[in-house]
Amino acid sequence: MNGGSVDLAVIGVGPAGMSAAITARKHGLSVAIFDEQNSPGGQIYRNITGLGSDRLASILGEDYLAGRPLADAFADSGAIYRAGTTVWRIGEGGVSWISAADSGETAALHVLVATGAMERPFPVKGWTLPGVMTAGAAQILLKTDQTVVDDAVFVGCGPLLYLLAYQYLQAGVRIRALIDTTDKSSHIAALPSLPAALLKPSYLRKGMKMLSAIRRSETPIHRGVTEVDFSGTDRLQAVRWRDRVGEHSIECDHAFVHHGVIPNVNVTMATRCTHRWDEAQTCWRPETDAFGRTSLDWLTVAGDGGGIGGAKSAALSGEIAALGIAYDLGRIDRSAFDRASGRLLSKRRRDLAVRPFLDRLYRPAPRFRAPVDDEVVVCRCEEVRREQLAKAVQEGCPGPNQLKSFTRAGMGPCQGRMCGHTVVETIAQLSGRSPQDVGYYRIRMPIKPVTVGEIAGLTASQGEPS
Amino acid sequence: MFRLLEATGRPMTAIKVDGRTVQAEIGANLASVLLRAGFQPFRTTPVSGEPRMPYCMMGVCFECLATIDGITNCQTCLETVREGMVIERQLGASPIKPAGEGAP
Ligand code: FES
Numbered sequence: 001m002n003g004g005s006v007d008l009a010v011i012g013v014g015p016a017g018m019s020a021a022i023t024a025r026k027h028g029l030s031v032a033i034f035d036e037q038n039s040p041g042g043q044i045y046r047n048i049t050g051l052g053s054d055r056l057a058s059i060l061g062e063d064y065l066a067g068r069p070l071a072d073a074f075a076d077s078g079a080i081y082r083a084g085t086t087v088w089r090i091g092e093g094g095v096s097w098i099s100a101a102d103s104g105e106t107a108a109l110h111v112l113v114a115t116g117a118m119e120r121p122f123p124v125k126g127w128t129l130p131g132v133m134t135a136g137a138a139q140i141l142l143k144t145d146q147t148v149v150d151d152a153v154f155v156g157c158g159p160l161l162y163l164l165a166y167q168y169l170q171a172g173v174r175i176r177a178l179i180d181t182t183d184k185s186s187h188i189a190a191l192p193s194l195p196a197a198l199l200k201p202s203y204l205r206k207g208m209k210m211l212s213a214i215r216r217s218e219t220p221i222h223r224g225v226t227e228v229d230f231s232g233t234d235r236l237q238a239v240r241w242r243d244r245v246g247e248h249s250i251e252c253d254h255a256f257v258h259h260g261v262i263p264n265v266n267v268t269m270a271t272r273c274t275h276r277w278d279e280a281q282t283c284w285r286p287e288t289d290a291f292g293r294t295s296l297d298w299l300t301v302a303g304d305g306g307g308i309g310g311a312k313s314a315a316l317s318g319e320i321a322a323l324g325i326a327y328d329l330g331r332i333d334r335s336a337f338d339r340a341s342g343r344l345l346s347k348r349r350r351d352l353a354v355r356p357f358l359d360r361l362y363r364p365a366p367r368f369r370a371p372v373d374d375e376v377v378v379c380r381c382e383e384v385r386r387e388q389l390a391k392a393v394q395e396g397c398p399g400p401n402q403l404k405s406f407t408r409a410g411m412g413p414c415q416g417r418m419c420g421h422t423v424v425e426t427i428a429q430l431s432g433r434s435p436q437d438v439g440y441y442r443i444r445m446p447i448k449p450v451t452v453g454e455i456a457g458l459t460a461s462q463g464e465p466s
Numbered sequence: 467m468f469r470l471l472e473a474t475g476r477p478m479t480a481i482k483v484d485g486r487t488v489q490a491e492i493g494a495n496l497a498s499v500l501l502r503a504g505f506q507p508f509r510t511t512p513v514s515g516e517p518r519m520p521y522c523m524m525g526v527c528f529e530c531l532a533t534i535d536g537i538t539n540c541q542t543c544l545e546t547v548r549e550g551m552v553i554e555r556q557l558g559a560s561p562i563k564p565a566g567e568g569a570p
Binding site for chain 2: 043118136146147283
């Protein structure tokens with residue numbers, strides 16, 4: 001069979017996937033690891049092995065460069081690394097994958113999903129216009145190719161938005177304005193979590209350094225923003241917002257939007273392992289124990305895909321998960337397992353101390369998660385607006401899966417990745433239920449669109465001896 | 467318009483973008499090159515013909531689709547520049563397979 005057989009198949013080569021592979025190899029497991037990108041790092045350390053410019057390295061900063069030793073250790077780990085490869089089926093016994101040059105199946109005793117986070121959807125009027133992209137997307141452009149744009153408006157809230165603004169300022173790229181949607185009530189709501197956050201003050205210190213650099217720059221900052229929309233014919237021409245005083249707008253060609261990150265649950269949802277709604281992070285996450293073990297005995301989750309914790313915690317989760325797998329497969333004994341995992345678990349606990357504070361402070365206001373304006377496009381692929389969603393709910397549509405037949409929402413190529421959370425929260429809000437009760441899209445294989453021909457090709461090649 | 471922060475010094479190649487010849491760094495992210503080349507919009511939607519451009523740059527949103535070397539529905543944000551690449555704009559309906567639905 002093309003693809004062979006290993007002890008552990010890992011999906012995703014970000015901090016969690018890389019460190020899981022390193023640890024698993026250290027304990028003698030054979031590992032195959034798959035990733036859609038052409039180089040390791042995931043989104044957080046994207047292009048970490050190909051940077052090539054000292055200036056860019058200093059702009060991206062030391063937190064980004066922390067990915068280098070990890071990527072080096074990963075390169076030396078002896079894991080089979082399939083770059084530029086999409087896993088389209090995952091199940092007990094292994095994964096099916098396809099790349100530009102090749103396709104196959106890899107049998108595995110255990111599967112680890114480390115597919116990380118994605119940015120929360122930003123469903124406001126005009127968010128589909130050319131010229132509007134996520135702050136994460138803009139940062140990827142900076143990391144991969146030093147591609148930047150002058151005079152963009154930064155809209156939203158959360159550490160990544162401020163980090164990108166800081167990096168743009170370091171690079172000497174002009175910023176038109178920062179339109180900050182941090183909910184005023186969050187300042188108070190986050191206070192009880194502050195003492196815990198202060199146990200790990202380095203995160204707050206860095207955050208404050210970024211924010212004060214942005215403040216010191218000439219960038220106009222607009223706070224207390226409660227509504228935002230984008231307008232233009234055929235492309236972005238203006239952003240309009242509302243605050244306590246009234247309505248404002250500025251003309252612009254580019255806007256970077258951001259309302260935090262959520263686990264990219266598409267792959268884990270497709271496995272049908274148990275997920276639950278996390279109210280603190282307002283997102284779905286797979287239910288796991290401390291070692292990332294899911295409700296399926298062949299499946300473990302590590303990193304932000306199991307709940308948002310950031311890059312350092314993701315790397316620790318990868319190590320912890322790999323230890324658990326090595327133990328479960330009988331490759332390390334109990335005392336070695338306890339010794340190694342105890343230390344890592346407490347390290348991760350310390351690193352996560354800042355999370356509840358950040359989660360609460362930058363939780364997007366309800367109307368940014370469940371739009372109230374009927375015109376807002378909820379499902380970008382099928383162009384389903386909030387109005388159609390509300391009508392479906394009124395007609396008795398009970399949840400996201402039934403919504404597909406009512407409106408086609410979630411049936412486009414992204415398979416609900418972009419609209420899933422918005423749809424769930426909007427249905428919950430309209431029907432007075434909890435998101436947990438509303439449920440999520442039933443994700444089916446293939447996990448990514450592959451053509452029938454590609455699958456047929458795969459089946460044919462499987463028949464051949466290899 | 468998107469631009470390079472500084473010249474990268476990477477080897478260049480000529481690719482075709484909607485009939486136009488564009489100089490691009492070999493190995494550069496394709497969506498990034500197309501943004502810098504002013505390729506706009508990347509595509510129009512099958513439903514209403516709305517113009518769309520890359521939104522996520524990480525393979526999630528499928529807004530960056532284009533036809534590459536005759537193959538439709540390629541996610542340009544997951545591609546890197548190869549010599550002789552030919553990129554065409556996808557207008558309106560194209561035979562995209564509704565993922566996860568009706569799979570064999
Ligand atoms: S820009 Fe989102 S998939 Fe390419």
